[in-house]
Amino acid sequence: MSVEYVRTDEDAPPVAVVQKPRWTPAKIALWVAIALIAGLGWVMIAVVRGEETSASWFVAAAVGSYLIAYRFYAKFIEWKVCRPDLRRATPAERNDNGRDFAPTDRRVLFGHHFAAISGAGPLVGPVMAAQMGYLPGTLWIVFGVIFAGGVQDYMVLYFSTRRNGRSLGQMARDELGKVGGVIASIGIILIMTILVAVLGLVIINALGESPWGVFSIAMTIPIAVFMGIYLRYLRPGKVIETSVIGVVLLLFAIIAGGWVHHDPFWSEVFHLEKTTLVWCLMIYGFLAAVLPVWVLLAPRDYLSTFMKIGTIGLLAVGIIFVNPTVQMPAITPFASNTEGPAFAGALFPFLFITIACGALSGFHALISSGTTPKMVEKESQIRLIGYGGMLMESFVAIMALVAAVSLDKGIYFSMNAAEPLTGGTPEGAADFVNNVLGMNGVSTTAEDLTQVAKDVGENSIVSRTGGAPTLAMGMAQILHQIPLIGGTNMLSFWYHFAVMFEALFILTTIDAGTRVARFMLSDLLGNFAKRFRDPSWTVGAWVTTAVMVAAWGSILLMGVTDPLGGINTLFPLFGISNQLLAAIALAIVFAIVIKSGYAKFAWIPGIPLVWDLAVTMTASYQKIFSADPLVGYWAQHMAYRNALAAGETSLGNTEGVPAMEAVVRNTLIQGTLSVVFAVIVVMVVVMALWQAYKALTTGKVVTAEEPFEPTRLFAPAGLLATKEEKEVEAQWDEYREKHGLVKSGGGH
Numbered sequence: 001m002s003v004e005y006v007r008t009d010e011d012a013p014p015v016a017v018v019q020k021p022r023w024t025p026a027k028i029a030l031w032v033a034i035a036l037i038a039g040l041g042w043v044m045i046a047v048v049r050g051e052e053t054s055a056s057w058f059v060a061a062a063v064g065s066y067l068i069a070y071r072f073y074a075k076f077i078e079w080k081v082c083r084p085d086l087r088r089a090t091p092a093e094r095n096d097n098g099r100d101f102a103p104t105d106r107r108v109l110f111g112h113h114f115a116a117i118s119g120a121g122p123l124v125g126p127v128m129a130a131q132m133g134y135l136p137g138t139l140w141i142v143f144g145v146i147f148a149g150g151v152q153d154y155m156v157l158y159f160s161t162r163r164n165g166r167s168l169g170q171m172a173r174d175e176l177g178k179v180g181g182v183i184a185s186i187g188i189i190l191i192m193t194i195l196v197a198v199l200g201l202v203i204i205n206a207l208g209e210s211p212w213g214v215f216s217i218a219m220t221i222p223i224a225v226f227m228g229i230y231l232r233y234l235r236p237g238k239v240i241e242t243s244v245i246g247v248v249l250l251l252f253a254i255i256a257g258g259w260v261h262h263d264p265f266w267s268e269v270f271h272l273e274k275t276t277l278v279w280c281l282m283i284y285g286f287l288a289a290v291l292p293v294w295v296l297l298a299p300r301d302y303l304s305t306f307m308k309i310g311t312i313g314l315l316a317v318g319i320i321f322v323n324p325t326v327q328m329p330a331i332t333p334f335a336s337n338t339e340g341p342a343f344a345g346a347l348f349p350f351l352f353i354t355i356a357c358g359a360l361s362g363f364h365a366l367i368s369s370g371t372t373p374k375m376v377e378k379e380s381q382i383r384l385i386g387y388g389g390m391l392m393e394s395f396v397a398i399m400a401l402v403a404a405v406s407l408d409k410g411i412y413f414s415m416n417a418a419e420p421l422t423g424g425t426p427e428g429a430a431d432f433v434n435n436v437l438g439m440n441g442v443s444t445t446a447e448d449l450t451q452v453a454k455d456v457g458e459n460s461i462v463s464r465t466g467g468a469p470t471l472a473m474g475m476a477q478i479l480h481q482i483p484l485i486g487g488t489n490m491l492s493f494w495y496h497f498a499v500m501f502e503a504l505f506i507l508t509t510i511d512a513g514t515r516v517a518r519f520m521l522s523d524l525l526g527n528f529a530k531r532f533r534d535p536s537w538t539v540g541a542w543v544t545t546a547v548m549v550a551a552w553g554s555i556l557l558m559g560v561t562d563p564l565g566g567i568n569t570l571f572p573l574f575g576i577s578n579q580l581l582a583a584i585a586l587a588i589v590f591a592i593v594i595k596s597g598y599a600k601f602a603w604i605p606g607i608p609l610v611w612d613l614a615v616t617m618t619a620s621y622q623k624i625f626s627a628d629p630l631v632g633y634w635a636q637h638m639a640y641r642n643a644l645a646a647g648e649t650s651l652g653n654t655e656g657v658p659a660m661e662a663v664v665r666n667t668l669i670q671g672t673l674s675v676v677f678a679v680i681v682v683m684v685v686v687m688a689l690w691q692a693y694k695a696l697t698t699g700k701v702v703t704a705e706e707p708f709e710p711t712r713l714f715a716p717a718g719l720l721a722t723k724e725e726k727e728v729e730a731q732w733d734e735y736r737e738k739h740g741l742v743k744s745g746g747g748h
Helices: 025-048 056-082 106-117 121-132 134-162 168-176 178-207 211-234 239-262 264-269 274-290 297-322 347-354 362-368 379-405 409-416 426-436 446-455 468-479 488-526 538-560 566-595 603-625 633-645 657-698 723-739
Strands: 002-006 016-020
Touching: 016 723, 025 056, 025 134, 056 134, 056 297, 056 379, 056 603, 106 297, 106 362, 106 379, 106 488, 121 134, 121 347, 121 379, 121 409, 121 468, 121 566, 134 168, 134 347, 134 362, 134 379, 134 566, 134 603, 168 178, 168 488, 168 566, 168 657, 178 211, 178 274, 178 362, 178 468, 178 488, 178 538, 178 566, 178 657, 211 239, 211 264, 211 297, 211 488, 239 264, 239 297, 239 488, 274 488, 274 538, 297 379, 297 468, 297 488, 347 566, 347 603, 362 488, 362 566, 379 468, 409 426, 409 446, 409 468, 426 446, 446 488, 468 488, 488 538, 566 603, 566 657, 603 633, 603 657, 633 657
Parallel strands: none
Antiparallel strands: 002 016
16 A cells, blocks of 8 residues: 655645555455345345345345445546545635534534435335335435435535535536526525425424424434533544443433333423424524534534434344345336325336435535535545445435335335325224225234234324334334344334434434525525625524525425325425436536536536436426326316315315315415426526536636635544554644644544
8 A cells, every 4th residue: 555645834744644555356355245245135136036025135235336336436436527635725624613614523524414414305205115116216226326316415515615615506606607596596495495394394293292202302402512512612522422422311312202201291291283393393493503513513413323323223233133024015006107195106207206315315415515515624535425425325215115115015005195095093094905005915904003003102003104104113113123122012112212213314404404595595695785695694694594494484384284194295396396406406516527627527417417307307297287186286276276166165085175275275385386496497407508518619617616725634534544644643633732723623
């Protein structure tokens, strides 16, 4: 292995270590073994597909594919396009203000970034898409992240870091011109509103009337604040020490949640209605977005990451140890019709918008250009955080899919059919599954559903839509079979533990999403009033945050009170808008790559852009123009509107004039947004193609990058420091002590 030390000041220690490992027979054998294991996994789940498919093959296929993609494809992108400059100062170092810009330890930042991008999507989408069978979702999750999601996250984070941590909207303005930037910013803000609202809807459905979950989640807030203060003032740089304390307190909060759940008084205190939870979530979102990032956002996300990675790791171990048999077939009839109970629509295009996070998610582009680039210590860490963080989220999605397809099919469809279909009772759910669903080999009884609910400590599991309760059930069914931590009496604990785990996933996305939305709105308003561009202007931060919280909060309230079930009607819009946002991000990246002189590598973002446009434009067309009320928003709108005009007081499973009027109002909003989103994205893509065409025809290399400024910080490139990097860290500790300097940010 050759080692090179990079310096920007001959009187100071090195600012980077470049290590070039050589290929050895042992390394070659290792990667051949990884490829063989991954290949065998794919053969077993995609080709052999016996009557009893083992869930362990999913882990082998996914993990092997991820390792190969990170080592080779992500490295190829780094070599050919991104090309990190180890001598260059990042925005976090140049603009360090201890608030939004702060050099942050790569371990903390990886946790913060992963927690911020990993919301409801990788949990809910795969669970809902399981109604189409296990194979389509598995293929899209793994290959989608390798060639689309990871590419978007990595390249957006890199280009934003080179542009002083600018938001996606501001990058659009720089690359597409003022008009294109304003259009893109408006579209991004509108889409962001929908995304955060639907993420909130999932968490409300998971926590509604659940004292255990509400208490445990509430306790993570003071724990995170304590961690932030501890790491910044009491024990600066002691990341591992702070982490241990945080994890212990988090586990105690989970256990204490069980005590609260069984205590008559405290159970009543934390037994909150869904509308009450909406207001609590809005207040939390506002505070998380205006407080300095080190107070709540970064430590809370870092804390949540331990919970997330630990739980998913435990689930992976459980899947390998228990080795459950997949119950759902490879492909179901719902892949080719529009009658699925979890969501309506055929496999193409709706599978690819239902499974967004975990494969390709536009929301990630906002995090990768909103908070994370303002905290990166070194450009050499961007591949780990951007591409690596996305692979980790994809693994979460695979685990969620496996947990769902390992459930008894009768339980799965009873939980995911909306209340109008089941009547909300075990008897109604059994009748629906046995006589209405129309899928062979699926049956259940009211007694079975009642007993399962009793086993997990719930009054009912019928019509617990949204995916989160189904995932909790699947996880509980696997984890309770592990020796020492299992047993039938542990089903209830693991079910509620999983619900709390999911809520943590989603809540971290709510706070990061609100903060990014504030940045986006500030950038947009800054085009008209320059004062809003100042990130340190407190009044501007509070005003923009309040506007964004009010926007997504109103959509969330609409979803909570939707007569048709908010998740059933809003999740397709969530998926479409999320993937349309990915199209905007990929179009901007495509233009930047060509304008920067790397046209021959434009296919890297270009291929996922073309695929994403094909999916989203088809889905948008169907949601706007389909005559099927189960699919088209406007068809549904007109059906209810005409029924009201004819004096009818019910339609389908919707009873009462107020409920029908609510459907008319909601579908009007959803249909209008579908049209607006599609038009905006088409305009942005056309402008990006025009800018790329001009760059190609003129041959000019144009960049909006900030001027080079040498760095005076050192930080390891990988998650674990090498021997040489530890030696340089020791030199920096000695140098700082000699010159009376202190570590900045989260410590390095």
